Amino acid sequence: MSVNETIASEAGRPEETIIPVKDPVDEAADAQSAPVEEGKTVGKPNVEDPKFKLRNVEVYYGEDRAIKDVSLDIGRNQVISFIGPSGCGKSTFLRCLNRMNDSIDICRVKGQLMLDDEDIYASKRDVVELRARVGMVFQKPNPFPKSIYDNVAYGPRIHGLANRKADLDEIVETSLRKAGLWDEAKDRLDAVATGMSGGQQQRLCIARAIAVSPEVILMDEPCSALDPIATAKVEELISEMSESYTIVIVTHSMQQAARVSNRTAYFHLGHLVEVNETNKVFTSPEHELTESYITGRFG
């Protein structure tokens, strides 16, 4: 339950108190108190032929409104990164896209969330099928305490993707190759996955996610538990994968967002403040809050 709790507390209680003292030196406080107009997002939230079409999305944890009227398109085979200070709701929003919020009892999602023009939250929606199409990689590498092979083969097995052992072997090999782990792992496929290094584990989790051939991969701060070298490898991997997958990545590292993503969305206290091409967001942000955040004045 601890993960649920962290998420609930991270996104649950946005403080909307306005700091009364206007100290000209304290620009951070000044920027944080700058008004965000609800439902108004500057930049370009819409794209042609989107993979996800999200309109007026609101997420509630009990009485707390964690996501406030967010509308956004996510482009096909693009990388979009969600940035913003802790507790701004970016992870919560990410978890709506494959309905991972379902396991939190008090969480309710409102609005229209469409994946290829099908409603994600339709009452008859098959969550298993949705999650097979929208894979996810978590903040902390979470390989199963099984062998490397069984980790990658887990998804294909439960979805019946391989009829024969040879097919399964091939899926495992391709996935590990795509995740750049094949050379390191091919001689120890039977070894327990939890014995690998953190970076290897995270790449294994990526291999596990792509083994079921998803269309979208959601990544929730995938590099925050990794060292710089492992981070570089994962980022390289994200760039390679962007050709064939739609990737949504939540990150605290603005350099990472700048390096890997086509578009960047800035969240603040549950609002989507600004979305645009990544270079636009980082070179000429339109909103004053975005500018304060990326220049490091608060966050």
Place this chain on the structure above:
Amino acid sequence: MQTANLLPLVLVLAVVAYGLAYMRSRAVAAPIGGIRNLKALPTYYAARAALWCALPSLLVLAAWVGFEDRVIQGIVIATLPPDTWPESPGQASLILSQISNVANGSLNPEFVPEHIAGAASVLETVEDQSHNFKAALVLLVAVAGATFAWTRVSPHINARINVETTLRRIFFVCAALAVLTTAGIVFSVILETIRFFNRIPITEFLFSTSWSPQTAIRADQVGAEGAFGVIPLFTGTLLISAIALLVAVPVGLLSAIYLSEYASKRVRATAKPVLEMLAGIPTVVYGFFAALTVAPFIRDVAEAIGLEASSQSVLAAGLVMGIMIVPFVSSLSDDVINAVPQTMRDGSLALGATQSETMKKVIFPAALPGIIGGILLAASRAIGETMIVVMAAGLAANLTANPLESVTTVTVQIATLLVGDQEFDSAKTLSAFALGMLLFIVTLLLNVVALKIVRKYREQYE
């Protein structure tokens, strides 16, 4: 003063020592700039004083109480006229009990020889003196200890290290006590078992199929040869335990899975304690429930479908015992399933696994060691259970695999062998120790096997 009064007095002194040392350490600290300049916090100086006060004096008390009787007896015997000195230990204890009976007034001094009456009055004075000396010595040691600790409240002496070391030793003694007790029990059971095997050959005990422990008390008694074949008892035990586990493992495990993975928080908060209450019901209550409700019901059902059934049956005892041990399986399994990190569930669900697939393929293997532990605990409860079996399954040592017949178990036999007036060196009573030893070995083997299984199949998460 009696030992019972002395104990609380020492504790009170220890508390006083604690308070005084605490105040003194503050007083010592005040002129040198506060307690930050002491080597340890005032509570440590205080605790050291309390330990110095209580521990040595309690050790003296324990030693005195341990040797008091023997020394007093020696003194009393020595005061008797030399011609009446006891010749054997048996005679000595006879004389001593006479003396103490006179001394405590349950025997009239006029009915005993004069030297006994004289010794009785000696005994009384010596005991009085002993009590007084004991009280004085113990209190003196306590006060001396406390004073010593009080004088050693000083900014240069680190009381923290002393206190931690002493506490560690106290913990060690407690742990050692438990281990030594176990070792002692095993040792004494082994000795008695060896005595039993001197009378009954071990091969007969292990391989004979008849159990009838009635041995002749008089030489001319009829039909009391005694048969000590353990096989019917063990088949009975295993049969009942197997039925109990057949009930408890599925019910317990599935309810644990429901409670931890599917139930809402509110259901879990009420259902879990209620389920655990099953373990708190006394077994004798389960016993009469089994004997008066379940067993007749099973007999009626069996007869209705044309089977012969005894009114005391393995099935009745096994079913009720199974219900009794459900909480051992469910509660422990529930705990370990909950301990599996949420990230494992998320990882599996995010790949499109259903809740039951996640349970079966990820959570269950990760929780396996704990689940096996719970089942083992339940199994040892089932094997050791006596009351339900006495009441619902009977005392007849039948060698059968039919769950509708009555059987008996190892523990029930141990209980019946030792109930009532028994001579303690007959094969009959000694066989109880052999049964206990065998039961111990069997449960030990069960544990070892389960440990191996767990080591082999566990999936260890971090």
